[in-house]
Amino acid sequence: MTDQPTYDSGLVAHGIDTTRPSVARVYDYFLGGKDNYEPDRELYRQIMKIAPEAPEWARANRAWLKEVITWLAAEAGVRRFIDAGSGLPTAENTHQIAQRANLGASVVYIDNDPSVVAHGRALLLDNDRTQFSAADLTKPDEVLADPAVAALLAAGEPVALVMALMLHHVADYEETKRIARAYVDALPPGSFLAITHACKPGDGGPVDELVTELSAKVTQAFPDLAFRSVEQISALFGGTEIFQPGIVRLAEWHVPGGRVDEEPPVDVRDVIYGGLARKR
Numbered sequence: 001m002t003d004q005p006t007y008d009s010g011l012v013a014h015g016i017d018t019t020r021p022s023v024a025r026v027y028d029y030f031l032g033g034k035d036n037y038e039p040d041r042e043l044y045r046q047i048m049k050i051a052p053e054a055p056e057w058a059r060a061n062r063a064w065l066k067e068v069i070t071w072l073a074a075e076a077g078v079r080r081f082i083d084a085g086s087g088l089p090t091a092e093n094t095h096q097i098a099q100r101a102n103l104g105a106s107v108v109y110i111d112n113d114p115s116v117v118a119h120g121r122a123l124l125l126d127n128d129r130t131q132f133s134a135a136d137l138t139k140p141d142e143v144l145a146d147p148a149v150a151a152l153l154a155a156g157e158p159v160a161l162v163m164a165l166m167l168h169h170v171a172d173y174e175e176t177k178r179i180a181r182a183y184v185d186a187l188p189p190g191s192f193l194a195i196t197h198a199c200k201p202g203d204g205g206p207v208d209e210l211v212t213e214l215s216a217k218v219t220q221a222f223p224d225l226a227f228r229s230v231e232q233i234s235a236l237f238g239g240t241e242i243f244q245p246g247i248v249r250l251a252e253w254h255v256p257g258g259r260v261d262e263e264p265p266v267d268v269r270d271v272i273y274g275g276l277a278r279k280r
């Protein structure tokens with residue numbers, strides 16, 4: 001007899017549970033990723049019935065991430081990044097984007113999904129300016145004490161903290177604000193905070209209707225998922241100053257000082273909003 005996990009039991013190496021969907025794997029499947037199992041694909045299919053444009057949301061989020069990281073590394077001169085809730089490695093990861101703009105950029109990735117931990121560590125083995133911390137972001141004291149995170153912050157240089165599609169996985173709103181604020185308080189002056197978040201605009205329009213249906217389905221698998229209003233998402237930036245254009249759907253967002261080239265489409269059912277801010 002052995003108590004080693006086997007594929008048949010639904011558990012594979014590193015404690016990965018293949019019997020239930022994982023946020024990281026479902027999201028990665030929307031991006032065309034390969035690290036997924038039948039429960040992930042089943043949830044994907046159910047989401048697609050409600051929101052066939054969902055893969056666009058995932059792609060828009062990654063495009064936003066690329067734009068933000070590139071601007072931070074190339075224009076704002078940031079050399080230290082924390083990608084909190086990093087997800088599975090995908091086509092363009094934060095360290096690749098940042099190091100393309102600035103070879104000396106360092107990145108600490110944080111995630112607590114066992115699939116992400118396994119693949120993230122493997123990807124980063126060959127990059128000595130990149131580290132991966134397996135940690136629960138709802139516990140800022142533990143995260144901030146992590147040696148890689150503590151070392152990144154200790155230099156006192158501005159850091160960019162990215163929490164893309166992560167904070168909406170904390171159900172309690174006051175707790176979510178406390179978590180975000182604990183990280184902001186620990187950042188050196190001049191640091192940046194970049195957030196994307198699932199939004200329910202609250203205007204009774206088509207996106208509200210979509211979110212009601214989507215949320216009812218997705219919270220069956222992920223009970224902590226919380227769609228929030230623009231005001232609530234804005235308040236997660238406490239302790240910072242949000243750059244223009246503020247907290248907007250990603251199609252409307254642009255880098256500080258950037259010009260919007262064309263009118264964003266108005267008839268799109270966007271549910272992901274984001275923004276960038278700076279701590280004085």
Ligand SMILES: C[S@@+](CC[C@H](N)C(=O)[O-])C[C@H]1O[C@@H](n2cnc3c(N)ncnc32)[C@H](O)[C@@H]1O
Nearest residue numbers: 024027085086087111112113136137138164165
């Ligand atoms: C939807 S994915 C987003 C991935 C990536 N940030 C992006 O925007 O492309 C959310 C990620 O947050 C991670 N996550 C959620 N709650 C977390 C927590 N409490 N601690 C650490 N990671 C968490 C999940 O494991 C998942 O990988």
